[in-house]
Amino acid sequence: MAKTRYRASARKQAERLNAIMRQKRMLNLKAKGQPLIPDNVLEKLAALNLPPNPWVYEVCLRELLRGGC
Secondary structure, three states, X not given: OHHHHHHHHHHHHHHHHHHHHHHHHHHXXXXXXXXXXXXXXXXXXXXXXXXXXXXXXXXXXXHHHHOOO
């Protein structure tokens, strides 16, 4: 049982560290003056005429940032 508790603790710590590193990367990009979302991705997203649903928007944005479409 002790292993499970330690694994859970380590997993939570890893999630916290990943969130901190993600925030730091975003701040570094912002400090360099680079846009967080490229213009061509925003244009493609606008051309999709998505419904006002945050989930649909997030899924489409994620796929466009991955390079899909």
